[in-house]
Amino acid sequence: MAIGSKIAWDDTVLPFQLDRSGIRGRVARLDGVLDQVLAQHNYPPAIEALVAEAALLTALIGQTIKLRWKLSLQVRGNGPARLIATDYYGPQAEGEPARIRAYASFDADRISGTPDPFGLIGEGYFAVMLDQGQGMLPYQGFTPIAGGSIAACAGAYFAQSEQLPTRFQLSFGKSAVPGQAASWRAGGVMLQHMPQTGGVAASGGSGEGGLLTHADILSGEPAEDWNRANLLLDTVEELEMIGPLVAPTDLLVRLFHEESPRVFDAQPVRFGCSCSEEKVRSTLSIYSRKDIAHMTTAEGIVTADCQFCGAHYEMDPVSLGFEGGDAG
Template sequence: MTIGSQIAWDDTVLPFQLDQSDIRGRVVRLDGVLEQVLSQHSYPPLIEALVAEAALLTALIGQTVKLRWKLSLQIRGNGPARLIATDYYGPTDDGQPARIRAYASYDADRLDLTADPFSQIGTGYFAVMLDQGEGMVPYQGFTPIAGGSLSSCAETYFAQSEQLPTRFSLTFGQSAEPGRATHWRGGGVMLQHMPKAGMSVAAEAGSGEGGLLTHSDILGGEEGESWTRANVLLDTVEEIELIGPQVTPAELLVRLFHEEGPRVFESQPIRFGCSCSEDKVRNTMSIYSQKDIEKMTTPEGIVTADCQFCGAHYEMDPKTLGFEGKNG
């Protein structure tokens, strides 16, 4: 297998449908994107794991939504892993890549480096936010931190907020491929049962943790059996199959779901990308008075700002900032 053929499916999301069931899905492979996301910071390993999982979820969920601009995930908790934030920017034109960025905020002195990464989030919420651009009302959906992983939180979100049974199987880690430096790779599969027309279950009628809805509260009969069968098949996947690079996404789908009639659609390329700019920093500071700006000014007489996502560094003249500032 050549490096060129590997590139064809690295950093992509492949949509598919199981024609024998009302189930759609996505296969994600992140290689260079995940490496760029994590190389922006020197995170402890357990924070790297949370950011990697969140980035994979973002790629899968973002590609599922008919998106004009941005989808964001935020995981906030009262534990030492205070915040995991990701953004997915939809393609600006047909054939163009989507873009992903991600970062984490954490208390290094409170981290238990021997603990399960998810346990370091504590109590909090998992949020999905959609911004469809100017003139559109942003959407925000929240679900409590529940289950044993960020994937479980995302599954709970879709069951509770959208009443869509959803399953994620993800893996990620450092890859040591022959002829390449050690680097991050990640991969995963998302399954989602298509919505039933006119079907609605009371949100408080769930049988899951804390009364939250699960797939068994939403599906029954043949649909429930089809969903269970697809999940049993997904349970047979091996980490090396998810992460690649020797198994293509299409080959993976045939191996897992050949009896379900998998049908694939056009894949979506993904790149690392950030939307920060000096103009956006200035706009953010436009709410402050000159007195406030003075408090942000360094002894060298400048105001600095660093992007938490990509590490870009900005230096600005304080006289040009704030609502009293004068540009030019």
């Protein structure tokens, strides 16, 4: 089967549990979804790589949220890659796909042919936001940028904010076969230890910048189980995560057969944006007459573009409640 072929596991997240180790996890494949996310923009290769990594992480993390909830990841830095933002929308009903979208804000003049896309972020923070719907306060958690990848930042977040040792092993990139256009393929495995009873020492962690690591949270048999599972995950090969020849179920048996892996229902994932003219109008309603005047074209039309999907909206200022005249 060709690397560019479509298979049943594309654009899915498969949750699993290692019964022997008390560890849960997910296997994700994003292929067509990632192509659609990145096709909305014309990013330099280094920015594409950062967006691809963040989107794959979002799919892995987002699989646990409830119906109609929204999970957002943001990576903000003081480098040329100023912002990587992703959203994961939980299914509207059981059996329906989740939706994912992503975009980046960057300084094109400062982007060069760097071999290290993560270095373009600089200093900043990694944020997780959870919107549980109307009437509920959104949750926000932050950790400093740490490690050598966005995946490492996500692992540091779960250790620091949730006291849950978490590991991500990811692979992503463009692949092509003769006679076909290059397309994105991405795959990854997430491991997360079950919550532990008891507290964590408040004196600071052993990780970068004093952040917590698994060694600060686990000890004894749970630590041995975690280390063993991670050693097994270290043996995973890139093509096992992104290639079409190994199904996620077979991969789990290959990696963790002695840990008694148990799989649950897979979650399909699709590209999807929540923008609409109604939401754009609601957003513009907070602006002053002067602001709206600055947004109005010479033809007398207010325009707005969605940063995630590129949708273009045009509206009459009068329909927004602003008639012509003095903009002051």
